[in-house]
Amino acid sequence: MSHSSVQPHLLIVIHSLGGGGAERVAADLSAYWVQRGYRVTVVTQADAGTDAYSLHAKVQRHVLGTASASTGRPGALLNNIRRVWRLRSIIKRERPTVVLGMMTTSSILAIIAARGVPCRVIATEHTHPPSQTLSNMWLRLRRWAYPQAVAVVALTSGTAQWLAQHVPGSRLTVIPNAVRWPLESMEPVIEPPPRQGRYRILAVGRLHAHKGFDLLIRSFEEIAGHFPDWDLVILGEGDCREALQAQIDEAGLTARISMPGRVGNVADWYVQSDLYALSSRVEGLSNTLLEAMASGLTPVAYDCETGPREIVRNGIDGVLVSPADDTEALAAHLSDMMAHPEQREAYARRAVDVRDRFSTTRIMALWSNLFEVR
Numbered sequence: 001m002s003h004s005s006v007q008p009h010l011l012i013v014i015h016s017l018g019g020g021g022a023e024r025v026a027a028d029l030s031a032y033w034v035q036r037g038y039r040v041t042v043v044t045q046a047d048a049g050t051d052a053y054s055l056h057a058k059v060q061r062h063v064l065g066t067a068s069a070s071t072g073r074p075g076a077l078l079n080n081i082r083r084v085w086r087l088r089s090i091i092k093r094e095r096p097t098v099v100l101g102m103m104t105t106s107s108i109l110a111i112i113a114a115r116g117v118p119c120r121v122i123a124t125e126h127t128h129p130p131s132q133t134l135s136n137m138w139l140r141l142r143r144w145a146y147p148q149a150v151a152v153v154a155l156t157s158g159t160a161q162w163l164a165q166h167v168p169g170s171r172l173t174v175i176p177n178a179v180r181w182p183l184e185s186m187e188p189v190i191e192p193p194p195r196q197g198r199y200r201i202l203a204v205g206r207l208h209a210h211k212g213f214d215l216l217i218r219s220f221e222e223i224a225g226h227f228p229d230w231d232l233v234i235l236g237e238g239d240c241r242e243a244l245q246a247q248i249d250e251a252g253l254t255a256r257i258s259m260p261g262r263v264g265n266v267a268d269w270y271v272q273s274d275l276y277a278l279s280s281r282v283e284g285l286s287n288t289l290l291e292a293m294a295s296g297l298t299p300v301a302y303d304c305e306t307g308p309r310e311i312v313r314n315g316i317d318g319v320l321v322s323p324a325d326d327t328e329a330l331a332a333h334l335s336d337m338m339a340h341p342e343q344r345e346a347y348a349r350r351a352v353d354v355r356d357r358f359s360t361t362r363i364m365a366l367w368s369n370l371f372e373v374r
Contacts, residue, residue: 009039010371011096011119013087013110014103016046016067017053019206019262021287022102022126025177027053029100032364033371034058041094043087062090080109087113098122098371104134104142107152111145122370123170124153128306129162131210131282146170151370155285158306173370176310178363179290181355186264192233192272199230201334202273202297204266204288205280207238207259212279212302212325214240214247219279219331221251227338230256232277235269237262270295275337275344281324283307290358293317293351298344300333311358317350 010033014026026042034040034056041060046067055061066083091099091114099114099121101107107123114121123146134142146152147169154160160172192200201220205211213234220232234244234257241259248257263269266288270276276292278301283289285307289299293311301308304324312318319333337344356362 006097007037007039008098008371009041009094009096010098010100011041011043011091011094012100012102013043013106013113014101015106016044017042017048017051017055018046019052020126021177021284022124023053024180024287025126026102027055028178028180028360029367030059031056032360041090041096043090045083083109084113088117091117091119095119100124101149102126104129104132105138107149108138108141108145111148115148120150120371121148122151122153123149125159125163125284126155127284128156128159128282129166130305143167153370156306156310158310159284173366175363175366175370176285176358177287177290178360179294179354179358180287181291181294183267183270183291183295185267188261188263189265190260190263191265192269195272197229199227199275199338200273201230201232201275201277201338202235202269202292203232203277203279204235204269204292205286207234207236207240207244209240210280210282211236212281213244215281215302215325215327215330216277216279217244217247217251217253217257218327219334220257221253222327222331223335223338224253224256226335230274230338232257233269233273234259235261235263235266266291267295270297273297275300275334277330277334278302278308279330280304280308285310290354293354296348296352298337298347298351300330300337302330311354313350317347317353319347 012026017023030040030042043062045064047063064086096119099110099119101110101123103126111121146167152170152172153175157174160174163170270292276297276299278289289311299318302324303309303320303322314320321330321333
């Protein structure tokens with residue numbers, strides 16, 4: 001904590017506490033710092049009805065009530081002015097030591113709202129910017145706003161390099177997500193089916209095109225006949241469910257590939273699986289990849305932009321596959337791991353090093369350097 005006699009106050013700005021990686025980080029950061037004597041306030045646009053993560057009991061929350069979709073450019077402009085005005089009134093009233101924007105638009109709004117207020121404003125990027133869909137207005141605002149922040153945090157060095165090139169003047173630092181270990185269990189609890197001598201490839205994530213589960217299904221289809229005692233399980237929910245299920249049905253693999261939905265006891269699934277597959281076309285920094293490795297699973301991951309290569313030590317604790325859309329290459333590397341249990345187990349023993357490499361203690365020390373003027 002700061003040596004100042006004034007209690008430090010962290011104010012986090014985020015759209016919602018829904019089920020994304022940035023939302024989880026916001027919940028984790030707020031809980032960690034409130035337990036270390038900070039006063040912590042979380043400001044969201046959406047109300048608690050959209051929450052997937054709960055806040056620590058000592059964390060204060062303000063809801064801007066500005067989450068509704070805007071109709072047309074004038075409506076969007078008016079809505080954003082309203083967001084800035086409401087957020088600025090909170091910042092002026094609360095007078096936080098640090099204002100932390102979570103993700104691009106929240107970071108930009110925080111920088112604008114805090115202008116002229118004596119506090120440290122920090123922006124963050126949680127996805128690799130080329131994979132974002134942002135209007136020209138937001139792109140221009142980011143180029144203007146980020147150089148005014150005391151720091152811009154990227155999850156990976158790849159994203160930091162992109163920002164250095166495209167948002168010049170930003171004071172960049174890389175802080176990855178901490179791995180949650182051990183994983184807590186929450187609802188909904190869905191027990192993994194009995195193994196009965198079978199092996200399991202596990203994949204976890206939102207059923208979204210970015211996650212490349214269509215590529216994973218195609219890769220598994222190529223090798224399923226050679227490994228009749230292996231199954232594929234994809235945990236998660238999303239808009240691509242129907243398309244993915246149709247792909248599974250068309251491949252005739254309904255008995256071998258299952259999509260149980262979102263589960264709250266994912267730790268049980270990690271422990272009762274034999275291999276982890278990450279087929280993403282793009283990633284920020286994959287929380288599920290960290291969790292799987294911390295649970296002792298060998299990963300086979302596409303070497304996509306930008307996260308996997310900063311987690312997996314290729315040939316030491318997992319396998320990186322490139323290019324990040326080659327289903328034959330993914331199938332080949334999966335089958336190599338499936339056919340060689342000794343290698344799989346050797347990688348898995350080293351994979352658990354992520355518990356130390358991405359530990360909460362190590363990651364929060366990096367945040368502490370940003371929060372506190374020494």
